[in-house]
Amino acid sequence: MNSTVSARVFRRRRFVAAVTAIVVVGSAGYSTAALSQPMPTVTAAITVPVVETSAASQIAWPSVGRGALGAVGFDGVLSSSGGEDPFPIASLTKVITSLVVLDHKPIAAGENGPKIDITDDDVQWLDDSIAENGSWEEVVSGSVLTQRQVLEAMMLPSANNYSKTLVIWAFGSVDEFLGATQTWLDKHGLTGTTLTNSSGLGASNVSTTRDLVEIGKLALANPVLASVVSEKTAILPDIGEIKNLNSLLGTAGITGMKTGTDDASGSCILFSAVVPVGDTTVTVVGATLGAVNAGERNAALLDVLESAPSAFERVQLVTAGERVGSYSPDWIGGEEKSSDVVAGADASVLVWKGTTVTAQAKAKPLENGDTGSKVGSLEFTLSAPALDQPALISVPLTLAEDIAAPTLWQRLTNPDF
Incomplete structure (x- = not known):
């Protein structure tokens, strides 16, 4: 009887040990796989500003000559x-x-x-x-x-x-x-x-x-x-x-x-x-x-x-701190805890009325970032050069708040980042 009990206990222990080993090895493999994945990044959602300018004015030219x-x-x-x-x-x-x-x-x-x-x-x-x-x-x-x-x-x-x-x-x-x-x-x-x-x-x-x-x-x-x-x-x-x-x-x-x-x-x-x-x-x-x-x-x-004076106008392209988009990393709450992307400087131009302005934004994917760091640029293209300005004007885009990288725990518990 005692020998029979001992055999059962031994087999049970072997089973538990085997299961434990499998769990440990599996967990280790999962952790290794999760942590070996590239660091997750987040892409900015940008709304490009629309710049409105006035129609061309007429100069009072004489009817002759x-x-x-x-x-x-x-x-x-x-x-x-x-x-x-x-x-x-x-x-x-x-x-x-x-x-x-x-x-x-x-x-x-x-x-x-x-x-x-x-x-x-x-x-x-x-x-x-x-x-x-x-x-x-x-x-x-x-x-x-x-x-x-x-x-x-x-x-x-x-x-x-x-x-x-x-x-x-x-x-x-x-x-x-x-x-x-x-x-x-x-x-x-x-x-x-x-x-x-x-x-x-x-x-x-x-x-x-x-x-x-x-x-x-x-x-x-x-x-x-x-x-x-x-x-x-x-x-x-x-x-x-x-x-x-x-x-x-x-x-x-x-x-x-x-x-x-x-x-x-x-x-x-x-x-x-x-x-x-x-x-x-x-x-x-x-x-x-x-x-x-x-x-x-x-x-x-x-x-x-x-x-002549009324044929010119000053156009505000963007104001420093103006929001043009945001980063919303899933690992810190998504849209509920987003970091705004803002213009890093004021930009205005003195133009001849009738000049058109188009804008496009470029923002890089981020793993993390500090407040005030440059993350891209906002580029304005003028149909004609403005006063002492080129036809392409670039304004830096910066982070309004820090973006923290995901923690080890977040990477382990969210393998799909």
Whole structure:
């Protein structure tokens, strides 16, 4: 009897031990399998913001002639009217002449440039300009002017004779100047512009309004020329005061740049003006060609400038801290304990009305993350570049709250993470 009981007990113990071993081995295998799985990650649910902009505004272009408007910090032409083919530009030529000379012989900041001796040749060029019925300014043989003063004599009273003085001093001859001009025009992609002389006399110097906007921007980017075209008067040795023919300087924010008139071009102006836009200002650059007279030209320009500020607008793309999505890890409660994805910075742009904005977001999968850490980006694509901004603007996306990695227990009890 005792031996029978002992055998039963032994068999039962063996069975329990075997079951226990199986459970232990199975548990160990399960744990190993569960813990050897890749760390679980969570993907963000993102709602891309919709950015609304206003419809394009109309610039008050005149019914006659042609024109184009751009702005510093904005690419290309923002608005235009009339023909876009090359057209005579009269004395607007002198802005190009100035830029080509300053490219060849730049004037250092705070300087007036080299001294230029005025000779009997310059007197002859004065006589030639008068005979051609061109614009001119007095010359005194034997006087000495600085390069800047010769620029002033050419630009303010629009003196054809001083355009010759300047280019022959700089290049040795008008032909050499014209060769350098073509190289300069090619360099800047100004394919609609042709110069055959340094002053603009006659119909052979032509440009497009689109090219003139770019030429105006280049002029403003040159500190010496930008300063000269803003002057209402200047004093020249042996001559005295000279006056700028641009009577609108200082009116409606106008800071320059050059007027021109002849039979082929009509009355023209290449202009720059600082206009108010909300709490900031924008420097607009433009040209009008083909007005009947200076009065009509000036009135048309003032209408254009009056209509320009309302054609810009500031658009808020996103505000720092603005929620654009969330992470909802299952291991910490899912949607009940989610961590918001927010914009890491403010972003706004000053645009020309009619510019469209589209947005897309990129957020990486996370195992864990700290508050404030970057998790992706929000990218805004503009149909046209904004003021001093590229067409693609990127804003970082950050976590509003920590996301903790799953614990060992959570990984063991939730193998499907």
